[in-house]
Amino acid sequence: MSDCHTFESRQALDRALSSYIAKKLQQDLANDVAASLAVSGGKTPCGMFEQLSKHALDWPKVSVTLVDERKVPVNSTDSNERMVREHLLQNQAKAARFVGLARAGATALEDLERELLAMPRPYCTVVLGMGLDGHTASWFPGADNLERLLDQDNPAQVAESVPPAAPHKRITQTLSALIASKEIIIHITGQDKLDVIMNPDSHNLPIRFILDQSSVPVSIWWAA
Numbered sequence: 001m002s003d004c005h006t007f008e009s010r011q012a013l014d015r016a017l018s019s020y021i022a023k024k025l026q027q028d029l030a031n032d033v034a035a036s037l038a039v040s041g042g043k044t045p046c047g048m049f050e051q052l053s054k055h056a057l058d059w060p061k062v063s064v065t066l067v068d069e070r071k072v073p074v075n076s077t078d079s080n081e082r083m084v085r086e087h088l089l090q091n092q093a094k095a096a097r098f099v100g101l102a103r104a105g106a107t108a109l110e111d112l113e114r115e116l117l118a119m120p121r122p123y124c125t126v127v128l129g130m131g132l133d134g135h136t137a138s139w140f141p142g143a144d145n146l147e148r149l150l151d152q153d154n155p156a157q158v159a160e161s162v163p164p165a166a167p168h169k170r171i172t173q174t175l176s177a178l179i180a181s182k183e184i185i186i187h188i189t190g191q192d193k194l195d196v197i198m199n200p201d202s203h204n205l206p207i208r209f210i211l212d213q214s215s216v217p218v219s220i221w222w223a224a
Contacts, residue, residue: 134205
């Protein structure tokens, strides 16, 4: 089982996790000329992002990207990019380089592949969330191309995904792209989500493909 860090409040989780990520980025910056971070959208990471944005790092040398994105305008309230810009790319972190996933045109995926591969790699840290259906990134149970998205030998960095139930088409990094990182953090809140992860019958859910792989260390950071 992955390491599980539990906290008495979501505010304490936000503070601790932001400090941990800042420390990891600082270590990468001390050893290399640049560092990179891949993050998820949704409401859960907003407070953590705001805390992280205040840390004194050499932010111009940090590249930030998204794990996945909805196919909506970047000014939409459903846009992960908008959320990251409003909560993370502020204060000192405003100087970070951001690589968004929103693209248009016939060569959108090819262009995005090149941009992601040009980032400092491996990712210093990948921060994932999880839905109650066990999806993470935009790997949804029942998606037509789920097997391809979760194939560790898939050379693609990104792919389109159409959730069977959730709104909006998506673009998502693949499992093979995300495990090319130094560590993966699963950031969740609420007893219901922890129960999903701890359920012995969850072995077929997309989140298990992160928890059960052995290529990169995974930890769970949780508060009720």
